[in-house]
Amino acid sequence: MKGLSIYHYCTLVILFVVFAVGWLGGQRAAIILVYGSVWALCTIGYDLFSGFSGRINLGYAMFPGVAGYASAALSAKFGVSPLLSFPIGVLSAVLLAACVGALTLRIKGIYFALSTAIVPLALFEVTRIVGRFFGGEEGIWGVPSFFQDPRYDLLAIGGILGVCITFALWYVGSKEGLILRAIRGGEVTAQALGVHTFGHLFVAFLLSAAIGGAAGAYLAHFQMLISPEVLHIITTLQVVTFTYVGGAGTIVGPVVASYLLVILNEALRAWVDLRLFAYFVGLVLILRFSPEGLLVPLGRSLGRLVISFRTASVRSK
Amino acid sequence: MDTVLSILVFGLATSGIYALMSVGVALVYGVGRIINFAHGAFYTLGAYLTYLYATRLGLGWWISSFLSIVSVAIFAVLIDLLLIDPVRDDEIVVWILTFALAFATREALVLLLGARPYSIPAFAPGSISIMGQAIAAQRMLIVVVSALAICALWIFLYKSRIGKAIRAVALNRTGAHLVGIPVRMMYAMVMAISASLAAVAGIVISPISVMTPDMGLQPLLLAFTIVILGGIGSLRGSLIASLIVGYAGALVSFLWSPELVTLMALVIVFAVLIVRPTGLFGVAVERA
Numbered sequence: 001m002k003g004l005s006i007y008h009y010c011t012l013v014i015l016f017v018v019f020a021v022g023w024l025g026g027q028r029a030a031i032i033l034v035y036g037s038v039w040a041l042c043t044i045g046y047d048l049f050s051g052f053s054g055r056i057n058l059g060y061a062m063f064p065g066v067a068g069y070a071s072a073a074l075s076a077k078f079g080v081s082p083l084l085s086f087p088i089g090v091l092s093a094v095l096l097a098a099c100v101g102a103l104t105l106r107i108k109g110i111y112f113a114l115s116t117a118i119v120p121l122a123l124f125e126v127t128r129i130v131g132r133f134f135g136g137e138e139g140i141w142g143v144p145s146f147f148q149d150p151r152y153d154l155l156a157i158g159g160i161l162g163v164c165i166t167f168a169l170w171y172v173g174s175k176e177g178l179i180l181r182a183i184r185g186g187e188v189t190a191q192a193l194g195v196h197t198f199g200h201l202f203v204a205f206l207l208s209a210a211i212g213g214a215a216g217a218y219l220a221h222f223q224m225l226i227s228p229e230v231l232h233i234i235t236t237l238q239v240v241t242f243t244y245v246g247g248a249g250t251i252v253g254p255v256v257a258s259y260l261l262v263i264l265n266e267a268l269r270a271w272v273d274l275r276l277f278a279y280f281v282g283l284v285l286i287l288r289f290s291p292e293g294l295l296v297p298l299g300r301s302l303g304r305l306v307i308s309f310r311t312a313s314v315r316s317k
Numbered sequence: 318m319d320t321v322l323s324i325l326v327f328g329l330a331t332s333g334i335y336a337l338m339s340v341g342v343a344l345v346y347g348v349g350r351i352i353n354f355a356h357g358a359f360y361t362l363g364a365y366l367t368y369l370y371a372t373r374l375g376l377g378w379w380i381s382s383f384l385s386i387v388s389v390a391i392f393a394v395l396i397d398l399l400l401i402d403p404v405r406d407d408e409i410v411v412w413i414l415t416f417a418l419a420f421a422t423r424e425a426l427v428l429l430l431g432a433r434p435y436s437i438p439a440f441a442p443g444s445i446s447i448m449g450q451a452i453a454a455q456r457m458l459i460v461v462v463s464a465l466a467i468c469a470l471w472i473f474l475y476k477s478r479i480g481k482a483i484r485a486v487a488l489n490r491t492g493a494h495l496v497g498i499p500v501r502m503m504y505a506m507v508m509a510i511s512a513s514l515a516a517v518a519g520i521v522i523s524p525i526s527v528m529t530p531d532m533g534l535q536p537l538l539l540a541f542t543i544v545i546l547g548g549i550g551s552l553r554g555s556l557i558a559s560l561i562v563g564y565a566g567a568l569v570s571f572l573w574s575p576e577l578v579t580l581m582a583l584v585i586v587f588a589v590l591i592v593r594p595t596g597l598f599g600v601a602v603e604r605a
Contacts, residue, residue, distance in 0.1 A: 056409055107594045110352060110408070114545055115590040118583050121538060125580040237416050244413060273428050280421035287414040288400050291407055 010252050011165050015158055018259065022154040030150040036262035037157040038219045041164060043242045043254035045211030048168050049204045051248035052177060054184030055105075058117035060239055062100070063209045064216025065120055065231035067093040069127070069134065071217040072143040072226040077133075082144050086217050093213025094206050101205040105198055108187065117233065124231040139227030143220050150222075157218055161255075164211050168251050171207070180204055181249075241283055247296035256295060322447065324567050330456045332563025333463030337518035338540035339547070339555040340467065341511030347550035348487045348507045351405060354415040355396065356515055356540065357533025358422040363389050363516025364523040364532065365426060368435050378440060386516045393512030394505045401508075402501065419533070426530040434527040437520075459521045466517055467556070470510065474552075483507060487550075535579070542586040548596030558597065561585075 018037070022030040042064060050057050071089030074080040080088075096119075104115045127134040134140065147153050171177055179200045182190040190197050220226040229235070246257030268275040290297060338360065345353050366388055370381035396418065404410045441454035474480040485493040486503045494500050518536070526532070543562050547554025565585070566578040589596065 056412070058412075103591050107590065110549065111545070111590060111594045113412075114541065115587060115594075118542070118587050118590075122580055122583040122587070125576075125583070129576055129580065234420075237413070237420075240413055241417075244409075277421060277424035277428055280417045280424060283417040284400060284414055284421060287410050287417065288404060291404050291410045 011162070011169070011255070014252075014256060014259070015162055015165075019154065019158055023151055027150055030154045032262060032266050033259070034150055034153050034157055034222055036259040037154065037161050038215045038222070039239070039242055039262055040255040040258040041157070041161055041215035041218075042212055042239045043246065043258050044161075044164050044168050044251060045208040045215070046239045046243050047248060047251055047254050048171065048211065049201075049208035051243060051250075051254075052172055052180040052184065053201055053204060055108075055201065056113040056240075057205075057208070058113045058233075058236055058240075059100070059119040059121075060116075060208075060212060061231050061233065061235035062096060062116075062120040062123060063093040063212030064219065064235065065123060065228075066096050066216070067213030068216035068220035068226040068230055069140070072140045072220040073134070075221070076140050076143045082146055082221050086214075086221065089217035089220075090210055090213040093209045093216070097206050097209030098202075101202050105201050105205060117236075120231045120236070121233065124228050127228040127231065134228075137228060139225055139229075140220075141225045143224045143226065145221050145224050153222055157222075160214055160218070164214070165251065165255065168211070172249075172251060176200060176204070245283075245286060245293050245295070247293040247299075250296065253293065253295045253299075257293070320571065323452075324564075324571055326447075326452050326456060326460070327571075328560075328564040328567035330459040331566055332560045333459050334518050334522055334536065335539055335543055335563050336467055336556055336559035337463050337514045338536050339543040339559055340470065340552055341514045342540050342544045343547070343550060343552050343555040344507055345511045346544070347552070348483055349397075349405070349504045350490075351401060351411045352408075352415070353401075353508075353511075354412060354537070355418040355422070356415075356511065357537030358419045359389050359393060359512040359515035359533075360519035360536055361426065361528075361530065361533035362392065362422065363519035364437065364528045365430070365435075366516075367520050367523075368437055368528065371437075378438065382440075382520045385520065386513045389516040390509040390513045393508045397505045397508040398501075402504065405504075419537075423530045423533075430530075432530060434529045436527055437523045439524040440521070453525065455521075455524050459525075462517065462521050466514060470514070473510075479503075479506065538579070539582055542582050545596055546586050546589055548598040551596070551598045554596060554598030 018033050022033040042060070045063065046057070046060050049055065050060075067089035069089075070092040071082070071085040074085035074088060075082050100116065100119055104112055107115055127139075128136055131137075145153075146156060172180070179190065179195055179197075182193075182195065183197050183201065187197055216226075216230060219230070242258045242261060243254040245261065246253030246255070248254070265275070265279065268278065271278070286294060338356065341359075342353065342356055345351060345356075363385055366385035367378070367381045370376050370384050371378050374381075376384070400414060400418070401411060404414065439453075439455040441458040444451045444453050445457060446452070472480075474484060482493070482498045483503050483506065485496070485498055486500055490500060493503075519533070523532075539562065543558045544555050546562065547556070547558035562582050562585070565581060569575075569577050569581050
């Protein structure tokens with residue numbers, strides 16, 4: 001390894017600030033930051049696969065959805081301890097990813113995006129049809145939580161998040177990440193060079209599912225309920241939004257964007273009616289005028305500023 | 318016998334709505350090479366604007382529908398020129414952008430009119446009897462209107478000069494540009510056509526269902542599954558797939574339960590995608 005890059009320091013600083021604010025800011029701040037962390041976790045999973053391989057997974061909501069439902073059903077209906085149901089939830093998301101991935105990863109481009117998009121839609125319908133078990137539109141209530149105090153939740157999910165960010169940064173910096181980027185550049189070219197693209201995509205798809213699953217399962221225990229809305233295409237859209245506003249393929253950018261947008265969303269809560277409208281109009285404008293997101297161009301101009309300062313100071317010597 | 322006839326008419330009306338929606342999606346993809354997730358918003362807007370023109374301005378229902386179709390077409394052209402065109406080449410950005418547009422429209426409707434359902438009186442009230450079976454006249458109207466609209470679109474695309482230009486752009490963007498076809502105009506034109514077809518669908522369906530800000534979501538999803546089933550970009554494929562999904566849906570809802578319709582459509586499409594990713598009638602489009 002090349003040692004810690006500037007990104008790693010960034011992450012540590014961000015997580016530290018999040019903890020400090022959540023710990024000192026009281027319950028409400030902690031709750032908001034836990035939601036921010038859940039979204040951040042989702043975006044890491046999304047970015048790890050789609051951001052690097054260029055395969056757009058429009059059905060990402062299936063991972064948090066299935067893991068959340070599995071963990072919630074086990075702990076609320078069968079009395080399994082959350083500590084055991086959480087890993088089982090993550091495992092079920094990985095299993096689903098294995099089934100879906102085995103079928104769809106050979107398909108390319110728009111066809112891949114649309115065929116993955118169908119899976120959570122079908123699962124959404126299933127939760128309605130098998131309403132007696134999955135609670136229909138109400139979802140599953142009374143899921144036991146891990147902690148009473150949301151500040152401990154913040155610590156726990158922050159720990160998971162830290163591990164996942166470190167792992168994701170190591171993974172995309174390794175040879176695997178290089179191969180994923182090669183696939184994004186041109187799958188046929190990668191194959192011609194002897195890369196078994198399917199296997200690499202499959203592994204990344206499973207990892208992405210595990211991280212998204214962890215987010216969904218934690219969310220179910222944190223809000224003590226899981227409703228079919230988590231499987232809605234809006235969930236996927238939100239994850240994609242956070243990822244693209246932060247800058248796809250950077251891992252850290254989407255994390256920052258998740259926290260910022262969740263906090264922004266909270267700040268706009270006073271204008272209940274206008275909030276969502278403003279949110280979507282803002283998103284349209286961002287995409288129209290800065291298609292690569294907000295944070296990447298910002299980072300670039302900051303970098304340019306630093307370089308110009310450096311050259312200026314060198315010249316003055 | 319009664320049931321068979323009901324299924325026939327019911328399936329035909331449903332297929333008509335699906336066809337109006339999916340042909341627009343297929344056309345925009347085939348010519349403009351974009352996937353427009355805001356297509357459902359045109360459907361919703363068509364219905365709502367008709368309601369608004371009729372109740373707030375006191376115009377007749379037929380005039381309001383006409384005005385509403387025109388307004389939706391103009392709205393679509395503006396979206397295409399101002400928002401989509403600058404980012405057209407970045408597929409993913411277009412997806413998210415149109416998605417966000419769809420939800421922005423939904424939220425605007427909620428803001429202005431609230432989330433409560435509205436309804437439009439039937440354009441063709443009463444019922445007509447076919448072989449002793451009473452069938453809602455509005456349902457027959459849907460069949461007639463969608464058939465007329467699809468025929469008009471076909472004649473336009475295959476006989477008129479502009480239609481031929483549109484098909485030329487679908488075949489080869491650069492080639493069309495070289496022979497002097499204003500490609501960008503054609504994109505906007507196609508967007509207007511597909512938006513007005515969606516608006517027609519929204520208007521004719523709302524007397525027999527209810528108008529809510531979310532009414533566009535379900536037909537949008539079905540239109541996408543139909544387009545995939547028929548092969549993305551193939552108009553003929555979309556038409557045949559509309560009939561398949563429409564009739565399969567009518568059968569399922571008569572035999573089992575209407576709740577299963579969407580799930581069935583999704584399962585069919587997923588299965589087709591796995592076996593034949595380009596759909597039933599699609600040709601693989603390799604793009605760099």
